[in-house]
Each structure stands twice: as structure tokens, then as C-alpha cells.
Amino acid sequence: MFYYYFRSMKLLLLLSVFLSLLSCSNKISPAFKSNIYTATANTMVVNDGLMFSHRSYGDVDFTKDEKALKSILKQNRYKFDNVLVYGKTNTDPIYEYVILADSKNDWKTQHDFYIKDTVANNHTYTFIGISHAGYRPEPDFKYLSGSFKFGGNYNKGNETVMAVSDKYSYTSLFYTALTEITNYPVYDKQEESIKLQLQLTYASFLGPNKLYDILIKDWERGTVKHSITEIIKEKGIRGIEGVTRKILEETKDRNVVMFNENHFYPNNRKLVSLLLPQLKAQGFKYLALEALDETQDSLLNAGKAITIDTGFYTKEQNYRQLITAAQDLGYSFVAYESHGEGNREEIQTANLYAKTIGRDKNAKVLVLAGIDHINEVPGGDGIKRMSAIFKEKYNIDPLTFSQTGLAMYRYNFDDAMIVNSDFFSDPTFKRTDFQIVNNLSISDENVNFEYINTFKEKIQLNIFEYDTIKNTYISNVPYRACLVEENETLQLHLSPGAKKLIVLNKEGKVIEETIVKN
Numbered sequence: 001m002f003y004y005y006f007r008s009m010k011l012l013l014l015l016s017v018f019l020s021l022l023s024c025s026n027k028i029s030p031a032f033k034s035n036i037y038t039a040t041a042n043t044m045v046v047n048d049g050l051m052f053s054h055r056s057y058g059d060v061d062f063t064k065d066e067k068a069l070k071s072i073l074k075q076n077r078y079k080f081d082n083v084l085v086y087g088k089t090n091t092d093p094i095y096e097y098v099i100l101a102d103s104k105n106d107w108k109t110q111h112d113f114y115i116k117d118t119v120a121n122n123h124t125y126t127f128i129g130i131s132h133a134g135y136r137p138e139p140d141f142k143y144l145s146g147s148f149k150f151g152g153n154y155n156k157g158n159e160t161v162m163a164v165s166d167k168y169s170y171t172s173l174f175y176t177a178l179t180e181i182t183n184y185p186v187y188d189k190q191e192e193s194i195k196l197q198l199q200l201t202y203a204s205f206l207g208p209n210k211l212y213d214i215l216i217k218d219w220e221r222g223t224v225k226h227s228i229t230e231i232i233k234e235k236g237i238r239g240i241e242g243v244t245r246k247i248l249e250e251t252k253d254r255n256v257v258m259f260n261e262n263h264f265y266p267n268n269r270k271l272v273s274l275l276l277p278q279l280k281a282q283g284f285k286y287l288a289l290e291a292l293d294e295t296q297d298s299l300l301n302a303g304k305a306i307t308i309d310t311g312f313y314t315k316e317q318n319y320r321q322l323i324t325a326a327q328d329l330g331y332s333f334v335a336y337e338s339h340g341e342g343n344r345e346e347i348q349t350a351n352l353y354a355k356t357i358g359r360d361k362n363a364k365v366l367v368l369a370g371i372d373h374i375n376e377v378p379g380g381d382g383i384k385r386m387s388a389i390f391k392e393k394y395n396i397d398p399l400t401f402s403q404t405g406l407a408m409y410r411y412n413f414d415d416a417m418i419v420n421s422d423f424f425s426d427p428t429f430k431r432t433d434f435q436i437v438n439n440l441s442i443s444d445e446n447v448n449f450e451y452i453n454t455f456k457e458k459i460q461l462n463i464f465e466y467d468t469i470k471n472t473y474i475s476n477v478p479y480r481a482c483l484v485e486e487n488e489t490l491q492l493h494l495s496p497g498a499k500k501l502i503v504l505n506k507e508g509k510v511i512e513e514t515i516v517k518n
Contacts, residue, residue, distance in 0.1 A: 027073045028066060029082040029101045037062050038184050040163035045085050046155065046185050051121060052084075053154045054099065055147040057140070060087040080128070081105060093137045097144060100126040114141040120150035155187050161195045165202075170308050171474045172315065174481055175460035176508035178202040178211075200264035205316045206460065206483035208443050216264075220408045229412055231424060232437060236417040240274070243416040243436065247275060247401065250434070252282050255357065256398040258367040258374040258387055260432075263291075266318040267440040268403045271416070272368055273322045280329045284364040286356045287326050290348075290373065291319065292335035297355075300333045306477050315477050318442060322368075334365070345373065349389040357396065367398070374400045375431040387432075400432035410439035444493040449518060451492070451501070453484040455511065459503050461490065466498035466515060473502045473510075494518045 031050055038044045045054045045062065056062075063069045063086045073080060085099035100107075103126050107115050114129035114136065127145035131137070149156070161184045168177035181198050196219060203212035237246050251257050257279070261268035276287075291313040292300075300310070306320050313319055326333070334355045338347035356363045367374070367386075375385040376398075387398040405428065406419075417437035421430045429435055453459055462473060463480040479499065484490050496518055503512035 027079070027081055027083055028069060029084045031101055032069070032084055033066060035064070035085065036183060036185050037064055038159075038164065039180060040159050040167050042159075044159075047084070048155075048185065050084075050101065050123065051151050051154045052123075052125070053149045054085060054144075056087060056144060057089070059089050059091045061090050062087045078110070079105075084125070093135055093140070094132040095130060095135075095137055095140070096132070097127065097129045097141070100128065114138070114145070116141075116145040118145075118148055120148070155185065161186055161191060161198060165198050168202075169312055172308070172462060172476060172478050172481065173460075173474060173504065173508040174202050174205040174315075175458075175483055175504060175506055178206070179506045197264065201313075203483070204264040204266050206481055207317065208441075209483040210485065211483060222408060224408050228406070228424075228426070228429075229409060232406065232409060232413070232417055232419055235423040236419040236437070238413070238417055240416045240440065243271075243418045244275065244278070246418050247434075248278050248282070250399055251279060251284075254399045255363065256365045256367065256390060256396055257284070258369060258398045258400045260369055260371055260374045260400075260402050260404055262371055262404045262407065263313050265403070265407065265438070266316055266442050267438050269316075269318040269322050269368070270440050270442055271403065271436070271438055272366075273318070273325055276322075276325050276329055276331070279366055280331065282364070284366045285332055285360075286334050286363055286365040287331040288334035288336055288352055288356070288365055288367040288369075289314075289323075290337055290367075290369045292333065292337070294335055294337070294339055297333040297335040300327065303327065308475050308477055310477070317478070317480055320477060320479075331366075345383060345385050346389055348373070349386045349393070352386070353390070353394055357394070371404045372431075374398070374402070376400055376433070377427075377431050379431065401434045401436055402429075402432040403436045403438045405429050405432070406435050406437045410437050413437050413439050415440050444491065446493050447491040449492045449494045449516070451482075451484065451490045453486055453488050453490070455486065455503070455505075457486060457505060459484050459505060459511070462502040462504065463492075463494070464500045464502070466500045473500075474508075 031047055034047050034049045036046045038046065042058055043056045043060055043062065045056065063072060069083065069086055072086065073083065080098050080100060082100050082103050083098050084101040088096040102124055107113065107126055107128060116127045118125045125148060129141035161181060164180050164184055165177065178199060181195060181202065184195065186192050186195050196215065200212065200215050200219060203209065203215055237243060259272055291311040293309060293311045296310045300323065306314055306323055314323060334352065336348050336351035336355065338344045356365045369386065372379060373386050376387045378384055387400050390396045390398050416439060419435045421433055421435055424430055451461060461482045461484050462478040464473065464476060465479050480492060482490055498515060498517045501514045501516060502510055505511050
């Protein structure tokens with residue numbers, strides 16, 4: 001009898017220890033791994049499964065890794081359970097806080113903490129503010145604990161994904177921006193489209209890379225019509241040499257020539273770069289770029305180098321190369337973008353005319369603009385674009401080349417094709433004089449430099465001209481920027497001279513610096 005009693009007590013003791021261990025290990029909420037963290041002016045924590053969001057301050061660092069959070073909780077003398085969120089400030093006042101989801105404990109007896117319970121959607125959320133150095137930031141804790149949103153409104157009123165892009169507009173942290181945009185939650189078709197375009201933009205800033213290839217396929221979803229392919233093959237001029245020759249035949253007697261670009265197709269800029277010397281020989285003097293910010297043309301014309309302020313898209317290395325080549329050839333830059341109220345197309349056209357032909361009647365002007373701005377006839381929106389306004393208002397008929405209309409057809413051709421738009425019956429392809437199929441590679445030729453990514457993660461490699469980098473690397477425009485996969489060998493052609501290499505992880509932290517001479 002005693003034996004069975006002793007055995008029963010032993011089993012109960014073992015069960016008690018097991019349950020105790022189980023309760024101690026159950027410190028993190030199962031929903032923790034579904035948290036999405038977005039950082040703009042403020043930091044947001046969003047959990048779609050719980051239909052919950054929390055707005056925090058920009059100086060709060062959140063622990064996002066479950067292993068790291070377990071380590072933090074293990075060191076804490078308080079046994080928090082079902083931790084959904086953990087954050088700590090990185091500037092004064094220093095404090096930390098947790099948000100628990102359906103805690104099993106009664107925390108109101110802990111008078112050292114700031115405690116607030118909120119019940120919503122059959123869940124109890126417990127905010128626990130933990131002071132440091134004897135200072136209790138009551139206003140901060142009240143704001144943080146009162147910023148919860150639930151149910152149908154949990155994702156309403158939050159900043160859009162554009163806020164992430166804005167945060168990084170004046171930096172060279174392209175991979176960091178791309179990562180945060182990719183992780184940013186969106187909840188409707190329009191926001192999804194904006195998000196994808198921003199992902200593509202920042203991916204395009206990072207040279208040829210696998211992620212861009214995946215994203216661009218997503219963007220280009222649609223039907224490639226066999227009839228259009230046949231027209232390109234039968235009526236088009238094939239190959240970059242033939243395309244260049246045809247373009248120069250058409251441009252020699254024209255005063256205004258317009259090319260368009262999709263802002264996240266870097267090869268659109270490469271074609272224009274290739275044409276710069278020949279067009280200069282034909283007398284083209286002005287290079288008008290939509291991407292230039294106001295007043296930046298005068299700085300470039302004074303011989304100043306590209307900076308982070310030159311323009312949002314000019315940070316992209318092919319755009320940088322375009323501008324540098326144009327400076328070497330003696331082009332005069334023209335910034336014409338509209339930044340005020342009114343009809344954007346009319347204002348842009350007026351700015352462009354006033355800075356070129358309006359004061360130099362024999363001027364020959366090369367324009368690189370966004371997708372629809374060069375159209376000679378209105379699209380579905382009925383808006384007249386720059387080329388049409390030029391013709392009506394100034395009696396100048398621009399010669400127009402679209403590089404965007406046939407983008408999805410480029411996979412059928414080696415490098416480039418050009419087709420007179422008259423051969424198409426579809427009015428979509430007749431809004432410019434010519435359609436160009438641009439499949440030019442932006443990978444380097446004549447490789448003279450290799451970089452092997454030996455880190456256990458994907459990295460951003462920024463290469464700067466050593467004599468131009470000033471202050472912090474973040475506010476400088478890289479000579480080259482590349483997204484390099486783990487164990488990937490990157491091959492580049494670098495110009496002569498010393499270069500500074502900065503390697504960044506996805507958080508934008510420098511993990512390697514070195515100088516190379518070529």
C-alpha cells in the first residue's frame with residue numbers, strides 16, 4: 001500500500017514539474033510570429049490574424065525574432081505569459097513594454113508597472129509599461145496603451161506604403177527600403193499595385209538581381225498577342241545597330257525628340273545613353289529630364305556631381321551614368337517637372353519650351369519623360385500630353401519614341417527592335433511615332449572586378465568613387481549599388497580609380513568597409 005502511495009505521489013510530482021516547465025515555456029503568444037512591423041514616422045505593429053494594430057513611437061525598437069525574445073524574457077524576473085509585442089526605447093527616456101494577448105495572470109497587483117487591460121473581439125490585451133531609472137513616463141504609456149485598433153478598423157487610418165518610400169527618399173539604403181516595403185501590409189488592389197511599383201523601383205536601383213526578375217514578371221502579367229508579335233517580326237528593324245541607325249535617320253531634321261521610360265526599367269535609360277554621342281553630333285544641345293528636381297539642372301550645368309538631392313530616380317546607376325555621360329558631352333540639362341497646382345501637362349510643356357526653344361529658336365531638344373507624357377494623342381483619360389500641346393501651342397511636332405508599350409514583348413527578341421506605329425491597328429500603339437522593344441541587358445561587359453558575398457545573408461553592396469564620398473555614405477549616391485545573394489559572385493566593370501566598398505545588411509547596418517584600386 002505504501003509503495004503504491006509513494007509511486008502515485010512521485011507521478012504527481014513529475015506531472016507538477018512538467019506543467020510548471022510547460023507554463024514557463026509558454027511565454028510568447030502563438031500569434032507573435034504573425035506580427036508585421038512597419039516603420040515610417042511612427043512604428044506600427046499589425047496582426048491580421050487577431051485584427052489588431054498598435055501605433056508606437058519611432059524610437060521604440062521591437063524584438064521581432066522569437067529566439068531573441070525568449071532570451072530577453074528569460075532574463076526578466078517577471079514571468080510574462082503570452083507576449084504578443086515587446087519593445088524598448090533607444091533614446092531617453094528609456095523604458096520597455098510588453099503587450100500580452102490573453103494572459104493567464106492578474107497583473108493589476110504589480111504596482112511597479114503601468115497596467116492597462118483592453119477587451120476586444122473576445123481577446124484581452126494587457127499593456128505593461130516598465131520604467132527605468134526611477135522615471136515613469138506616464139504620458140507615453142497612456143498614448144501607447146491607447147493606440148490599439150481592433151476589428152474592421154484595425155488597418156484603417158494607418159499610413160500608406162508610400163510613407164516607407166518617403167522615409168528613404170534621400171538615402172542610398174535601397175535594400176532596407178525594399179525590405180520594409182515588402183513587409184508592409186496593404187489591404188486593397190490599389191495599394192497592392194502601388195506597393196509592387198515601389199518594390200520594383202527600389203529593386204531596380206540595385207542592378208540586375210533575382211528579386212527584380214521575380215517582381216517584374218508579376219508586374220507584366222497579361223496577354224502577349226501573337227498578332228502583335230508577328231507585326232514586330234515582319235515590320236520591325238532588328239538589333240541595336242539597326243535600331244540606332246533608324247532613330248538617327250528620323251531625328252536629324254527634328255528639333256524636339258521625346259523618349260519615354262518606365263521608371264523601374266533601367267534599360268530604358270541605357271538606350272538613351274547609347275544615343276547621346278550621335279544625337280550631340282546632330283546638334284542636340286538640351287537634355288530635358290523629368291526626373292530632375294527643381295533647380296537641379298543649374299547645378300548639373302555648373303559641373304556639379306549628382307547628389308541625393310538631384311532627383312529620386314537619378315540615384316539609379318543607369319540614370320547616373322546617363323547624366324555623367326551627358327555632362328562629359330556638354331549637354332545643357334533642363335528640369336521641367338511641374339510642382340504646383342494646375343494642368344501638369346501644360347505646365348511641363350511651358351517650362352520645357354521656356355528653357356529651350358523659347359530663348360534659343362534653333363535649339364534641338366532631347367526629352368526623357370515618364371510613360372504617357374510623350375503621347376501625341378489622348379488615352380482613355382482624354383488628357384492631352386506634352387507632345388500634343390507642343391504641336392498645338394508652339395507649332396512644333398515632336399518626334400516620339402515609346403519604350404513602354406511593347407515591354408511584355410521583349411522576351412521574344414535579343415536586344416532591341418523598332419517599329420513604325422503606323423503598322424499597328426490597335427490605337428494603344430499609335431500614340432507615339434515609333435514603338436521600341438527594348439531588351440538591352442544592363443549587366444556589365446568587359447568585367448574587371450569580382451565580389452563574393454561570404455555573409456550568411458543577402459546584402460547590398462554600395463561602391464563609391466573614393467574622392468567623391470563625403471560625410472555619411474547614406475546621403476551619397478553610389479557609383480554602383482548591387483543586391484548580392486548569399487555565396488553569389490558578382491562581376492562588374494569598374495572605371496579606373498580608387499573605390500570605397502560599403503556592405504549593408506537589410507537593416508541598413510554597415511557590416512564591411514574596404515577600399516579597392518582599379
